[in-house]
Amino acid sequence: MKIAIIGAGAIGGLVGAKLALAGEDVTFIVRGANLDAISRNGIKLVSAEGEEQVARNVKATDRYDEAGPQDIVVLAMKAHQVEAVASDVPKLFGPDTVVVTMQNGIPYWYFHKHGGALEGTPVRSVDPSGTVAAKIPAQRVIGCVVYPASELIAPGVVKHIEGDRFPVGELDGSASERVNSVSACFTGAGFKAPVLDNIRAEIWLKLWGNLTFNPISSLSHSTLVDICQYPPSRELAAAMMREAQAVAHKLGIEFRVTLEKRIAGAEKVGKHKTSMLQDVEAGRAPEIDALVGAVVELARLTETPTPHIDTVYSLVKLLARTMEDQRGRVKLHEIAA
Template sequence: MKIAIIGAGAIGGYVGVKLALAGEDVTFIVRGANLDAIRKNGMKLIMHDGTEHVAGNVKATNDYAQAGQQDMVILAMKAHQVEAVAQDMPKLFGPDTTVVTMQNGIPYWYFHKHGGPHEGSQVQSVDPTGMLVEMIPPRRVIGCVVYPASELVAPGVVRHIEGDRFPVGELDGTASERVTRISECFGKAGFKAPVLDNIRSEIWLKLWGNLTFNPISALAHSTLVDICQYPLSRELAASMMREAQEVAHKLGVEFRVTLDKRIAGAEKVGKHKTSMLQDIEGGRAPEIDALVGSVVELGRLTQTPTPHIDTVYALVKLLARSMEEERGQVRLQPLA
């Protein structure tokens, strides 16, 4: 299968190497140091057990037209980065090209084939101008939830931390030929990619933790276990999760695990810094609207009060704005 992966970061690099080693025709759409490194040395993957794999047969380019039409396009970047590449993506599309979206949070296509009173609604916090719906038509999309953890440790080098699950699903819940083909392709590469009949429920399950622990960790400079074991922050997380659960229920979503079990799962991860905390410490723009702002928006849409989520959203947005204005980073430093 001819596959383009937009972004060769932690997840894109991991997925790309495994697909290439399984025999797929992989092209990375990348820029800068990553582009130079992949062209020179291929893409390297260091697995959690220390074994190293190099996909030397991959292509890398920053020219979408040069990459040409693909069978599958994997969008492997954070939600707030998608708009910057959206206008070029149609250059990768043939008549039957599918787009696998690997963003955390509520996706721009959420209400496409959703059914009910909100069918076709636009998620303003994720796609404020409508560009994503226009440039990346939802009819091409296969939803995907990313569970593995990995990190880009150097240009063209990804270290896998844990996990191999990438559940996929059609937006209307059908077991189509194309989603089955994608599931099998991922399975051949060593991933677990079951076809789900309700991809939105799985999106909410992942989001349930992200919308709470990410911003709390960024504001408090604390790890998952710290948040879960400190009574005040644990109760704040639980309050945010209860609000989100009510929003999801009004949209027809049921959670297959309890709130307490979800918090316990985060606690077991231990001294892990969330991606938002890592971005705050690194001076990078954090991913806020797809993870938190979208739930605030859906709360308004469903007439569901979300006071705890609203408060945390306001604070982390202000932090991000301050960082942008000062061109700075925020991190705890040990006293001399």
């Protein structure tokens, strides 16, 4: 299959490399150092055990029209980065092209084929201008939840840390030919890609932890185990999760694990810095609105009070604005004795 990967970061690089190694026709849509490296050398995948594989049968370009129509387009950048590329994505479309969305958090298409009073409601937190929905129609979308952890360790070089699950699903829950084709393609590359009949429930399950631990860690500069083992922050996380659960329940979502089990799972990860904390330390714009702001928006739509989420959202948004205004980053440094 012809597959375009938009973004060759940690996840896009992992997915594209594995698909190419499985024999798929992969084109990376990339810029800068990644474009130069992949064009010259292909993309290198380093396993958790240190084994290296190089997919040289890949193409790389920064021109969407040069790539041409694809069978599958994988959107592999963060949610707040999608609008900047949305107008170019249609250059990759043929009559039956599907778009696999790999963003964390509530997606722009959430209420498409959702049913009920909120059917068709736009999610302005992740698509303020409506550009993404207009240029990347939800009718083309296959939802996907990303569970693997990986790292871009150099231009064109991705290290796979752990995990292989990419559950996929149609927005209406149907077991269509095209979603089964995407699943088979990913499975052939060595991933676990079950077809789910409720992709939104899986999105909420992952988001349940992300919307709490990411902002708390970025504000406190603490790891997952630190947050879970310090009683005040553990209770704050639990309070935010209870509020999110109330929102989800009003939208017809049931969680298949308990709140305490979800917190315990985060605690077991140990001294891990969340992606939002890593962004704050590196001076990158943190992924706030898809993870937290969209939940606040859905809370208002469902008339659900979320005082703890609202407070944390306000604080982390202020942190992001301060970093942007001062062109700075925030990182703790050990004080010499």
